[in-house]
Structures are given as C-alpha cells and as structure tokens.
Amino acid sequence: MNYVWNLKNPEKEIVQLLSSELKISEFLSAFLVNRNISNLEDADIFLKPTLDKLPNPFLLKDMEKSTSRIIQSIESGEKIIIYGDFDCDGVTSTTILFSFLKAVDANVEFYIPERIEEGYGINLNSIKSLADKGAKLIVTTDCGISESELVERCKDLNLDFIITDHHTVPEIKPNSFSIVNPKQEECEYPFKEICAAGVVFNFIMALRHKLRDEGYFEFIQEPNLARYLDLVAIGTIADSMPILGVNRIFVQNGLKEIPKTERIGLLAMLKNEKEIYTTRDVSFEIAPKINATGRVGKASNAVKLLIEDDETKIESLLGIIEQDNKKRRLIQDQVSLEAMVQAESIIKENPEINSLVLYAENWHPGVIGIVASKIVDRFKRPCAVLSIKDEVAKGSLRTSNDINLFEVLKDCKSSLIQFGGHAGAAGITIKTLEINNFKELFKLSIQNYDYDFSENIDIDFEVSFDKIDNDLLADIKKVEPYGKENSAPIFLTKNTKVVGVKILKEKHLEVVLNSNNINRRAIWFNYNTAILQGQKAESILNKSVNVVYTIQKDTYNGNTNITLMVRDLRVA
Numbered sequence: 001m002n003y004v005w006n007l008k009n010p011e012k013e014i015v016q017l018l019s020s021e022l023k024i025s026e027f028l029s030a031f032l033v034n035r036n037i038s039n040l041e042d043a044d045i046f047l048k049p050t051l052d053k054l055p056n057p058f059l060l061k062d063m064e065k066s067t068s069r070i071i072q073s074i075e076s077g078e079k080i081i082i083y084g085d086f087d088c089d090g091v092t093s094t095t096i097l098f099s100f101l102k103a104v105d106a107n108v109e110f111y112i113p114e115r116i117e118e119g120y121g122i123n124l125n126s127i128k129s130l131a132d133k134g135a136k137l138i139v140t141t142d143c144g145i146s147e148s149e150l151v152e153r154c155k156d157l158n159l160d161f162i163i164t165d166h167h168t169v170p171e172i173k174p175n176s177f178s179i180v181n182p183k184q185e186e187c188e189y190p191f192k193e194i195c196a197a198g199v200v201f202n203f204i205m206a207l208r209h210k211l212r213d214e215g216y217f218e219f220i221q222e223p224n225l226a227r228y229l230d231l232v233a234i235g236t237i238a239d240s241m242p243i244l245g246v247n248r249i250f251v252q253n254g255l256k257e258i259p260k261t262e263r264i265g266l267l268a269m270l271k272n273e274k275e276i277y278t279t280r281d282v283s284f285e286i287a288p289k290i291n292a293t294g295r296v297g298k299a300s301n302a303v304k305l306l307i308e309d310d311e312t313k314i315e316s317l318l319g320i321i322e323q324d325n326k327k328r329r330l331i332q333d334q335v336s337l338e339a340m341v342q343a344e345s346i347i348k349e350n351p352e353i354n355s356l357v358l359y360a361e362n363w364h365p366g367v368i369g370i371v372a373s374k375i376v377d378r379f380k381r382p383c384a385v386l387s388i389k390d391e392v393a394k395g396s397l398r399t400s401n402d403i404n405l406f407e408v409l410k411d412c413k414s415s416l417i418q419f420g421g422h423a424g425a426a427g428i429t430i431k432t433l434e435i436n437n438f439k440e441l442f443k444l445s446i447q448n449y450d451y452d453f454s455e456n457i458d459i460d461f462e463v464s465f466d467k468i469d470n471d472l473l474a475d476i477k478k479v480e481p482y483g484k485e486n487s488a489p490i491f492l493t494k495n496t497k498v499v500g501v502k503i504l505k506e507k508h509l510e511v512v513l514n515s516n517n518i519n520r521r522a523i524w525f526n527y528n529t530a531i532l533q534g535q536k537a538e539s540i541l542n543k544s545v546n547v548v549y550t551i552q553k554d555t556y557n558g559n560t561n562i563t564l565m566v567r568d569l570r571v572a
Contacts, residue, residue, distance in 0.1 A: 003568050005501045005548065007492060008034045018043055023315055027461065028475045031489055034460050042245065042324045047464055047478060049249040051226070057209075061187040062178040067207045069137065069177060070558050073212070074106045082110040083122065084303075085142035085196070086294030088238035088287045091197040092162070092231040092443040093141035098553035099307060103223045106212060109135075112299045114313060115366055120415035120427060121420075122147045122448070124154070131157040140164060142196030146420035148174040163198050168406040191246040197235025198250055203229060206283065208509040219432045229254035230261045231306070234360070237279050238287035240424065243483030251279065251481050261483050265305035265314045269321070279481045289325050295366030297324035332367040339363075339371050343379055346534045354446045357439045360394060369396035369425070378399045379463055380453045382408070388432055392417070397426045403449050411445035412438055457548055457567055462491045465496070466519040468562060494570050495546055496520075498540045513547060522549060524566035544572040 010033035019029035021040055027360050037043050039550060057063055084094030094110050101108040111130060115151045121143045127150075130138070137160050144163035146149075151161055161176035180199060182189040189202075205225060211217065233254025234244070241247045258266070258277040267273060270281070270290055293302040299319065305317040342358045356375060363371075368385040375383040376398045382405065383512050386395035397405050405426040409419040409526040415438040417429040420559050430438055463472075482488045493515060501514030509524040527537065549564040 002454070003548075004454050005459060005461060005568070006456045010034055011038075011398075014038050019067070019421075025475055027472060027473065028478060031460060031479055032474075034424050034458075035486055037244070042487045046248060048251045051249065051253055052501070054202075054205070054246060054249055058186075059189045060180050060199070060202055060206075061189075062180050063203070063206050065522050066164075066178040066180050066203070067210050069160065069162060070101075070139075070207055070527065071210060074101075074104060075397070076189050077107050080106055080108040080137045080139060081129075081130050081135045081142070082108065083127075083138050084110060084112045084299075085120070086112050086115050086299035087142070088290040088327045089196045089235040090142035090293075091290050091299055091306070092238075093200040095303050095306045096197060096200045096228050096231050097139065097141060097164075097206065098303070100207070100223055100228065102142040103221075104207075104216070105118050107131065110300070110303055111305065112294075114298060115294055122149055122150050123388055128157065128456055131159055135159065137162065141142075141200055142166070145179070146418065148172045150174075151176050160188045164196065164203060166194060166196050166199050166261045167420055168470055170420070174299070176181065183546075191215060192247060193242050194250075195230045195235050195239040195241050198241070198246065201232045201250070204228065226253070227262060230257040230263070230266065231475075234282050234286055234290075237282040237483060238291070240484050242485035243268070243279070243481060248481075248558070250484070251483065255282075255481060263306050264311065265308050265317065268314050268318050269305070281482050288328075289321050291449070292328040292555060293321055295324075296328045296364070297321070308478070313439045313510055317509060320554065328367065332370055333365050334369050336374055338387060339375055340378065342470035343375055343383075348381060349414075353443070354381060354451060355443050356381050356383040357386065357435065359388055359395075359435060361388045363387040366514055369427075372396045373400040376412075380455055382442075384428070384438075384442065386428075386430070386435065386567055391432050393430050393432055393436040395428045395430065397421070397425060397428065401449075401451065401452065403446065408442065408445040412441040413474075415441055426459070456555035457490065459492045459548060462492045462494070465513075465515040465520055466492060467518070468551065473551070473562070474549060474555075490548060490550055490567060492546065492548050494546045495544050498543055498545055501541050503537060508521060510539075511566075513545070520562065522566050523568060524549065529570075540569075540571060546570050546572050 003312060010030045014033050015026055015029045018032060022043055032043050036419040037046055080462040082094050082098050083092040094112060098108060098110045113126055118126060139162045141164050141166060141333060145165040145167050149490055162178050163174060163176050164180045166181060169181060173179060180203060201513045233251045235246050236250050249539055255277050259275055270285055292303045293299045301317055301320055308314050314429045321452045324532060338360060339358045343356050346356060347353060356550060365387040368387050372383045372385040382399040382403055384395050384397045386393040400404055404423040406421055406423060409426055415430060415434040419426060419428045476489060496513040498511055499514045502510040504510055507526055511522045513520050515521055549566050550566045553563050554561045
C-alpha cells in the first residue's frame with residue numbers, strides 16, 4: 001500500500017489559547033485541535049470525562065412521555081417486553097434495560113429475534129406471539145425506527161410501542177406511543193452519535209430520576225447506574241461510535257467498571273482478569289463473541305450469559321457462545337475469500353470503479369457485514385455485500401470515509417424493498433432482479449462525493465527522538481482510550497538511521513533506529529516488501545529513513561520500555 005502522508009498543521013492561535021486556558025502542554029493542545037476539539041467546553045469533557053458532565057437525559061425527545069409510560073407499567077404489573085437487535089449493541093442495550101427493570105420489580109422479559117428465521121428489526125409473527133402471551137408494552141432497543149408499516153399493522157393487538165434506537169430516522173416515522181432517538185427532529189440532546197446502549201443508559205438515568213422523585217426507593221434498593229457502564233462501553237466500542245464527547249465519558253468510565261463488574265458471565269468471557277481493560281480488549285475479546293451469537297446462533301444466549309448468576313449455567317452458555325464464534329470464523333473466512341476474488345476481478349476489469357457490489361447465493365447473511373468491512377479495508381471503496389436466497393437478497397454496506405451511506409441509499413431507494421442504518425453502515429433488502437439497477441444507482445450516487453481511493457495517514461506531529469520523554473508519554477496517556485475519531489497520536493521522524501534489522505515470524509519487521517545518538521526499537525507488523533521497492537528488508541540497513549509511527553509504552557518489573565509501532569517507512 002502506497003500511503004499518502006498528511007502532516008497536520010493545527011492553527012497556532014487556537015493551540016496556544018487551549019494550552020493557556022487549560023494549563024496543558026502545547027502537544028496536548030495541538031492533539032485536541034487535530035481531533036477537531038477547539039473550544040474549552042469540548043476540551044474539558046475530553047480531558048476530564050466525568051459522569052457529572054453527561055447531558056440531562058430528558059433532553060431526548062419523548063423521554064418524559066416514555067418513562068411515565070414505563071412507570072405506569074411497573075405500578076400496574078403490566079408485562080413489558082424488551083425487543084432487541086441481535087448484534088453486540090442490541091445485546092448490551094437489551095441487557096441494560098432488562099436488568100434495570102428487574103431491579104425495580106417490573107414485570108419484564110426480553111426477546112431477541114433470530115437473524116435467519118426472523119430477520120432484522122421487528123417481526124410481526126413474533127410480536128403477535130408476545131401479545132398472545134400477555135405483553136402490553138414493547139420497548140425496542142437498537143431497532144424499530146424504520147418499522148412504520150409494521151407498527152401500524154400491530155395497532156389491533158392492544159400493544160404500546162416505545163422505540164429506543166439510534167439509527168437514522170426515515171422520512172416516515174413509526175406511529176408508536178413514543179420514540180427515543182437522538183437523531184429525530186426537535187430532539188435537543190446535544191450529542192447525536194451515541195449507540196443504542198448509550199440511548200438506553202440515558203433512559204434508565206431518566207427513569208431512576210422519576211422513580212426517585214416518586215419515593216419509589218423508600219421500599220426497594222436504588223440501582224447504582226455506574227454498574228451498567230461496562231455494558232455501555234462495550235456497546236459503544238462494538239458499534240464503532242466516535243470516542244468523543246458523551247461517548248468518551250461512557251467508554252472511559254465503563255472500562256473502569258469491567259474489572260469490578262458483578263456480571264460473572266462477562267468475566268468468564270474475558271478469561272484473564274486484568275486491572276485495566278482497553279478498547280482493544282473489547283474489540284477483540286468481547287464484541288466478536290457476543291456478535292457471533294447473533295450471526296450464527298442465538299443472540300438471546302449472550303443476554304442470558306450477561307444476566308446469569310449460576311456458574312454452571314454460565315459455563316454451559318459460554319461453551320455455546322465460543323462454539324458459535326468458531327463457527328462464525330470458519331464461515332467468515334470462506335465468504336471473505338470468495339468476496340475478495342470477486343472484488344479483485346471487478347477492479348481488474350475496471351480499475352477506476354468507485355464502488356463494489358458483491359453477491360452470491362451461498363453467503364451466510366450473518367457474516368456479510370464483517371466481510372463488507374474487510375473489502376473496504378482492502379480496496380478503499382464503498383461496498384455492498386449481498387446474500388441471495390430465492391428471489392430476494394439481503395445486504396450489508398460499509399464505507400471508511402465521509403460518504404454517508406444512508407443518504408446514498410436514498411438515491412437508490414427505487415431499486416430497494418427496504419433500507420436502514422446510518423452514515424458508515426447500512427442494510428438493504430432487494431429483489432435479485434434489481435441488483436444490476438442498484439449497482440448503477442449506487443455508482444452514480446457515489447460520484448456525488450469527492451472520493452479518493454488512496455489511503456491517507458494523518459500525522460499529528462513531527463518529532464525527534466529526544467522529544468519522546470516522560471512528559472510526552474504522560475500526555476499520550478491522557479488521550480486514551482482510543483477509538484473512532486480518536487486514534488492514537490501518530491508521529492513522524494525524518495532522517496533516522498537504520499542500525500538493526502530483524503525478521504520476526506517471516507512477516508514482521510523489527511528495526512533499530514538511531515537519531516541524535518538515541519536508539520529506538522520499532523516494530524512493523526505485516527510489513528510489505530513492495531514498499532521497499534521489492535528489496536529484502538535487510539537492504540535498508542545503515543540507510544537513512546523517514547518513519548511514521550505510534551508510541552507504545554510497556555512497564556515490566558518497574559522498567560519502562562518504549563516501542564515505536566511503525567505505520568509506514570520510507571528510504572529518505
């Protein structure tokens with residue numbers, strides 16, 4: 001991959017102002033500006049993401065109405081059903097709301113549809129079955145905002161719907177009892193990019209407040225909302241929300257809750273208990289296992305694991321989930337291989353093509369979202385991956401740039417049965433006969449965007465090795481946790497001499513770099529020899545190079561080691 005290096009140049013006046021007002025280093029101030037944080041309020045939230053800075057949950061439209069309806073159900077003993085989605089955000093938001101309502105003695109159950117049998121969103125037959133079993137109130141989590149027709153068809157079932165969701169609101173909203181979604185018009189909640197778990201946490205904040213005002217906790221123990229933040233953090237990270245603003249508050253505080261979580265099943269899933277958990281732990285250890293249940297198994301098992309106290313049952317559930325994850329990996333690898341071949345063929349035929357629509361009859365619908373992401377990572381083009389069954393295809397779409405997929409799909413809606421999602425990820429249902437038409441409309445809509453197939457590396461700072469000191473490391477620590485729109489700071493050092501080269505496991509490169517008589521160890525994972533003009537890695541020994549990297553600090557037995565994690569390297 002030939003990366004385009006983009007060295008950022010933050011406005012000096014803003015950097016100096018933030019540095020002076022907040023009494024922070026100019027490095028830290030420049031980092032904030034590079035993350036589009038240029039006012040004191042946003043900077044303060046970023047640097048001190050405390051829970052008291054969360055917005056008033058009643059700023060969410062319909063929150064007052066929704067919580068009053070819940071309290072009515074609690075007091076009357078009406079059966080409440082939490083109807084969730086089958087991905088990690090859906091599982092965590094379902095668990096949060098179910099656990100809270102159980103804690104306040106509500107008559108509550110949860111229901112998560114199975115992907116293959118029932119599909120995404122609200123299933124009419126499932127709702128009818130729940131109504132037959134006595135349900136009076138349905139509260140959706142992470143779904144429902146695109147279900148106007150279905151909600152209307154449920155009017156004769158004597159049910160109320162409260163929809164809690166975070167996906168883009170369509171032109172026609174469901175005519176439900178209420179909707180809690182920060183993206184709907186006239187919603188005053190200041191931060192729009194929260195996931196379903198974040199929406200639901202706001203919901204229980206508001207609900208606890210109203211119950212407290214009514215004196216409800218004179219009779220039962222008041223729930224500690226901090227105990228729910230572990231799940232909010234997991235949902236936020238898994239759903240690739242920007243780790244800024246409210247989400248930064250959720251994630252930083254939620255990660256701190258994981259080591260002391262009362263959820264035995266969550267700790268069992270992690271296996272190795274740590275004092276500190278990171279976004280990486282969630283992304284690679286927790287989220288894939290939870291998502292696997294919804295992709296190839298039953299997502300309800302993940303909810304059961306997170307609410308179960310019996311260790312024997314937890315062991316059984318964890319065994320099922322880990323088998324689901326193994327199955328998911330095998331299926332995913334096969335579909336990824338086939339999709340990659342298909343994408344390579346398309347691009348070989350038309351190197352300038354601006355988008356990819358890939359499809360086959362045998363692709364498992366549970367993994368097509370992951371595959372679409374992998375295709376985007378590889379080919380840097382917006383991608384739709386479709387799984388065909390009979391005369392209908394279901395698809396997942398992904399993009400890695402400023403293209404708004406939901407807006408793109410509006411341009412394609414004449415070819416679609418239905419669509420939904422948000423800017424970076426969306427889903428569609430389409431007749432197979434319409435796929436070619438969709439490909440054309442998709443391509444034409446993408447043309448409206450200024451789109452570059454190359455991949456940029458946005459470099460935060462150019463530094464010399466002598467500037468990598470304890471003060472800099474302390475500042476780097478302050479900008480964690482990392483995630484979407486808050487990546488680790490990226491550095492550039494020019495004209496360093498390569499004084500050592502070692503190949504690790506035939507695909508990784510360890511180099512020792514010298515600048516200003518200071519040696520630094522650097523690791524380049526999966527280095528590409530093509531970047532070295534096809535030469536062996538050893539050919540750069542004793543040469544002067546420019547290197548782009550992040551900094552990793554490891555402490556063991558009281559000794560601190562600094563490793564440069566190479567993003568790119570070029571002979572000067």
